[in-house]
Amino acid sequence: MKIAQKSIKFLTIVAISLFTTLSFASESNKTDNQNDGGRVNTKQEINDYIKHHLADSHDFSLFSYTSDAGERKHVGFSLPVIVWTSKGLVTFMSSEFHHNDDGHVIVEKDGLKLAKIHSKIYELDNGATQVSFDETHHAKNAHKILDFSITKSVVGILIAAFLIFFGFSKLAKQYKSKAIPTGLGRALEPLVLYVRDEIARPNIGEKKYKKFMPYLLTVFFFIWILNLMGLTPIGFNVTGQIAITVCLAIFTLIIYISNGSKDFWMHTLWMPGVPKLLRPILAVLELAGYLLIKPFSLLVRLFANITAGHSVVMGIAALMLLLKAEFGTVGATGISFFLTLFLTVIEVLVAFLQAFIFTMLSALFIGMAVEEHEHH
Amino acid sequence: MYNLIGAGLIVIGGGIGLGQIGGKAMEGIARQPEAAGKIQTAMIIIGALLEGLAFGALLLGK
Numbered sequence: 001m002k003i004a005q006k007s008i009k010f011l012t013i014v015a016i017s018l019f020t021t022l023s024f025a026s027e028s029n030k031t032d033n034q035n036d037g038g039r040v041n042t043k044q045e046i047n048d049y050i051k052h053h054l055a056d057s058h059d060f061s062l063f064s065y066t067s068d069a070g071e072r073k074h075v076g077f078s079l080p081v082i083v084w085t086s087k088g089l090v091t092f093m094s095s096e097f098h099h100n101d102d103g104h105v106i107v108e109k110d111g112l113k114l115a116k117i118h119s120k121i122y123e124l125d126n127g128a129t130q131v132s133f134d135e136t137h138h139a140k141n142a143h144k145i146l147d148f149s150i151t152k153s154v155v156g157i158l159i160a161a162f163l164i165f166f167g168f169s170k171l172a173k174q175y176k177s178k179a180i181p182t183g184l185g186r187a188l189e190p191l192v193l194y195v196r197d198e199i200a201r202p203n204i205g206e207k208k209y210k211k212f213m214p215y216l217l218t219v220f221f222f223i224w225i226l227n228l229m230g231l232t233p234i235g236f237n238v239t240g241q242i243a244i245t246v247c248l249a250i251f252t253l254i255i256y257i258s259n260g261s262k263d264f265w266m267h268t269l270w271m272p273g274v275p276k277l278l279r280p281i282l283a284v285l286e287l288a289g290y291l292l293i294k295p296f297s298l299l300v301r302l303f304a305n306i307t308a309g310h311s312v313v314m315g316i317a318a319l320m321l322l323l324k325a326e327f328g329t330v331g332a333t334g335i336s337f338f339l340t341l342f343l344t345v346i347e348v349l350v351a352f353l354q355a356f357i358f359t360m361l362s363a364l365f366i367g368m369a370v371e372e373h374e375h376h
Numbered sequence: 377m378y379n380l381i382g383a384g385l386i387v388i389g390g391g392i393g394l395g396q397i398g399g400k401a402m403e404g405i406a407r408q409p410e411a412a413g414k415i416q417t418a419m420i421i422i423g424a425l426l427e428g429l430a431f432g433a434l435l436l437g438k
Binding site for chain 1: 417420421424425427428429431432434435
């Protein structure tokens with residue numbers, strides 16, 4: 001009971017601290033939609049919104065709307081922008097861009113001119129005062145710079161890291177005093193045992209699985225928690241960022257390459273029991289499989305599943321706007337609500353399944369690499 | 377236009393593959409219900425490998 005009370009208190013504090021920093025700031029006019037009285041095309045807006053959600057952004061916007069006066073209002077809070085420019089490190093808050101994403105707002109810092117185009121920060125060349133675009137809509141007189149900003153995804157990762165740290169340090173502490181954990185730990189323990197007994201042991205083998213347990217557990221809970229966070233209305237899409245999944249796949253690649261046994265390299269590079277002429281061809285195929293195809297399929301599966309799930313859920317939710325004419329307000333909302341509910345329940349399953357699959361295949365690849373064959 | 381046709385072909389291929397995996401797994405479970413857990417795990421792994429292939433193709437075609 002005490003832990004339940006404490007965790008409710010903790011969650012309330014987190015929620016309050018999140019929402020007190022809301023800044024109802026910044027209004028930017030959508031200049032390109034002025035001719036229809038500031039109102040935007042519904043289909044276009046839905047499309048833009050889904051695209052905006054799927055991409056990482058420099059500010060944490062919760063929702064936005066067009067007011068009756070035709071102004072675009074954004075509700076959310078800004079995040080710090082940290083960039084490495086030609087004149088060194090520059091930091092400022094993303095609110096200085098006023099939610100502009102097409103390079104019209106120029107921020108001046110230490111004589112540098114910075115613009116944000118499609119969620120990427122560009123530095124303007126010397127003498128330029130405005131970004132000019134060529135026919136393919138690439139900036140002509142600006143170049144990309146190294147961006148270390150605390151973006152929305154980074155905030156998501158930090159929250160996930162905090163949740164994992166909080167939950168598991170609590171679980172670990174409990175083992176010192178009692179054999180059976182209570183509270184949150186009781187929910188986490190079966191999952192840890194599941195990863196050990198169903199994923200690590202059968203795939204890596206009884207002798208060597210212990211060394212890889214920390215990685216497998218971290219990757220499992222990282223992906224699972226971030227997938228679940230993506231289903232909350234706060235709207236993180238971290239595991240749907242290809243950069244994140246590339247990093248996770250590279251971790252797995254490094255781990256199974258650096259732990260490869262002698263037998264593994266032998267079987268990859270000079271396969272025994274095969275005609276000598278075929279061995280180089282097999283070596284090329286095996287190397288391509290281990291170095292490229294396996295990590296690529298790992299990263300693409302996670303990325304595409306989460307991206308597809310998010311865009312389908314958002315598209316179905318947006319159906320209520322498109323079906324309003326045919327079914328009326330209540331009918332369209334009802335259809336959209338039940339379809340969204342149905343899909344979200346499936347997404348909860350997919351969130352677990354993808355975490356499981358990523359960990360499972362990582363364990364499988366590690367198991368293939370560390371396995372020692374019996375010689376006959 | 378062409379990439380939409382390609383996407384359709386990928387979905388057809390992936391659908392046939394998943395159908396085969398799911399159907400055979402169910403057959404296996406019906407024959408040997410005590411092995412259901414093992415069959416399910418193997419089914420999910422093969423399904424995931426197939427999915428990776430199909431998603432990779434979709435991404436390349438985009």
